[in-house]
Amino acid sequence: MASTGSQIMAEEQPLQVLMARQPVYTKSQDVVAFELLFRDADGNFIVGLKDDDATLGVLLGTYSSITKGGAVKSLPCFLKVTDSFLLNNDLPELPRQSFVLELLGHSNITPELIARVKDLARQGYRLALADYDPRDPKFEPLLNIVHVLKLDIQLLGLDNIPPLLQRLRPYQLELLADKVETQDEFRRCLEMGFALYMGYFLSKPEVVKGKKITGNKVVLLQILTELQRPNATAQSIEQIALQDPALTYRILRVVNSAAFNLRREISSLSHAITLLGIEQIKRWVLLFLSAADKNKPDELTRNMLVRGRMCELLAEMMGRDEPINHFIVGLLSQLDVLLNMAMADLLDQVPLQQDMKAALLDRSGSCGELLKQVEHYERGEFDQLSRALERPFYEVAYRHSLNWSQQVLQAMQES
Structure with a gap:
């Protein structure tokens, strides 16, 4: 099974800085870069990269990597730099293809700069x-x-942007629409011809009224319902799964992947349940429930996986009961976006305990509270984090979750 929180803290080298990443998308919602969000109390983070091969290795290995079509590749990272840093420090020897240096608007733009x-x-x-x-x-x-020129569409106002784009045309810049918060804003920016997009527009569902869950998601929900029954058996669960043999095969591929660190091959769903228990089968069923359909970007599934795993790790690190339930809540927290349904309607069709439904609807209880912590972390709102854990634990949990989501996504894409 995947490593526990205490094992991970023992294995990983904590960084001196809290760091998250935010995707930069193309018109087709593919991720082409990440913006690094970091909070460095002493302002030494970038300078330290010069002498800190370990941190640079983590940046290039974990924070910049992505799984696409079953293969892992590295993407450039936007790194915010101040004017005083540029003028007063020798820039560390950063790989030029791996970083985009981002100048801030409040820079003092002198002839020297x-x-x-x-x-x-x-x-x-x-x-x-x-x-x-x-x-x-x-x-x-x-x-x-x-x-690249970032335009904050909330600050500028969408209606004011077309004449501005006309003025900017002679400079031949790659234009990035920043703070794109809804699918409608994304579409309007798309029509204006922006090349790149940042913001949380992927996290907002476009609700389709009266929508029902369809396809192999129905079989997954039937399995989930069976898993809740006190007298469910490995055989009764497998019988439902076999309605969709391709799905069963794909679940077994993920179970046998590196993400789960198993020492022996598992050949059937009933074998997996007998060996590892119903709770773990629940995890894999939910992983496939969160898998994006063709019309949704992979980044959504990736984010759901990161959230689920990080919620579970924080629950373990804080000694909370039932870390698996925290995993489920984190994972399902964007299922409404994936399926274009209101969360309340969706939860009418998904068999979950009442406290988990409450966590998803109003972020209440232990599961809801930790989900809120993870949401703050992924947005770089580090000052909102609870004092229940020392700061480095959050970064290690996030970094491990990025790597874990990569392994799972790779297995899901290959299967």
Whole structure:
């Protein structure tokens, strides 16, 4: 089975900084980069990369990697840098293809800074500019140097953006729509011709009234219902699963994958239940319930997996009862988005305990509270984290969950 929280803390080297990642999407909602969200109390994080091969290794190995079509690849990371950092420090020797240096809007744009940014561009670094204010002429010199321009659509207002894009056209910049919060905003930005997108628009369901769960998700729900019955047996569960042999085969592929660290091959669902117990079968059924259909991006499933695993690890680290239930709540917290259904309607069709339903609907109880912690962490809202754990535990749990989700997704995509 997957490692426990205490094993993971013993195995992993904690970083000196809290860090999360936020995806940067293309028009087709593929992930092409990540923005690093980090909270570094002393301001030494980026400088430290120069002498800290371990942290750089974690950045390039975990925070920048993604599974696509069963293969793992590394994507560039946007790294926020201040003007004082650029001018006062030797930039660590960062792999140029792995990082996009992001200048902040409140930079003091002096001739020295402009010369430094030009020099970095000449050296082959890709550069982005955030917090752009079209009313402030100080940004003009940078528009001829940077490659990516982030536009905060909430700050600028969607209706004001088309004339601004006309003005920016001569600079031939790659335009990134930032703070895209709904699918409707995403569509409007798409029509305007933005190349890149950031924001939480993927986390909002587009509710289709009267929608019912269909396809192999129905079989999964039938298995889930059977798993709740006190007198359910390995055979009774397997009988339901065999209605969809392809699904059974795929579940077994994931069970036998690296993500579950099993020492022997499992050949049937009843064998798996006998060997590992009903609680673990519940986990795999839920993993497949969270698998994206063709019309949803993989990133949604990835985020659901990360949430589930991180909720479970935090529950273990804090000594909470039934960590598996925390996993289930974290995993299902975006099932409404995946299936385009209101969460309340969805939960009418999903057999779950009342306290878990309450956690999903209003973030109450132990499961809801830890889900809220994970949501704060993934948004980089590190000051909202509970004091129940020391800070490094959160980062290690998040990093482990990224790696675990990668392994599971790889097995699901290959199966």
